[in-house]
Amino acid sequence: MDPRFSYYANPVGQKFLKYINSAGKVIGDSTLPHAIQELVKIRASQINGCGFCLDMHTKDAAHAGETSLRINLIAAWREATVFTDAERAALELTEQATRIADGPGVSDEVWGNAAKHFDEDQLAALVSLIALINAYNRANVLVRQPAGGYQPGQW
Numbered sequence: 001m002d003p004r005f006s007y008y009a010n011p012v013g014q015k016f017l018k019y020i021n022s023a024g025k026v027i028g029d030s031t032l033p034h035a036i037q038e039l040v041k042i043r044a045s046q047i048n049g050c051g052f053c054l055d056m057h058t059k060d061a062a063h064a065g066e067t068s069l070r071i072n073l074i075a076a077w078r079e080a081t082v083f084t085d086a087e088r089a090a091l092e093l094t095e096q097a098t099r100i101a102d103g104p105g106v107s108d109e110v111w112g113n114a115a116k117h118f119d120e121d122q123l124a125a126l127v128s129l130i131a132l133i134n135a136y137n138r139a140n141v142l143v144r145q146p147a148g149g150y151q152p153g154q155w
Helices: 011-028 034-048 051-063 068-076 085-098 108-117 120-143
Strands: none
Touching (some): 011 034, 034 068, 034 085, 034 120, 051 068, 051 120, 085 108, 085 120, 108 120
16 A cells, blocks of 8 residues: 555654654653553554554554553453453543544543543543544544554654
């Protein structure tokens, strides 16, 4: 698959990415556990069909020590026994927020469950991360950014 144009080489695209990557650093530096951050990025990217982000975040997760078993079971997290209650809460919030147009939005029950596992700073990071990965997914899907060539730590 060829990209529609070179978004990452375009001056406007580069400027946008500079700022959005800065937002990502704020989240990465937060107290939201890194493993949960990667699970959220992978799950949203699965839902949105973003091969570029899936390539990046599955490789980054593995490079950081995440097991292939857990990475392979993210799409079926409800049936899998390998995720903690906090991870499940984050994944459920990710799904409802990513599919916001498909239903009534994020339910109070799902929000309340996340709030049981994360403090306010972590919730702010989690909400920001879900919004951010959805923005990345949409940009990459729109331009048909090819997947497969990412190397951990590349960016």
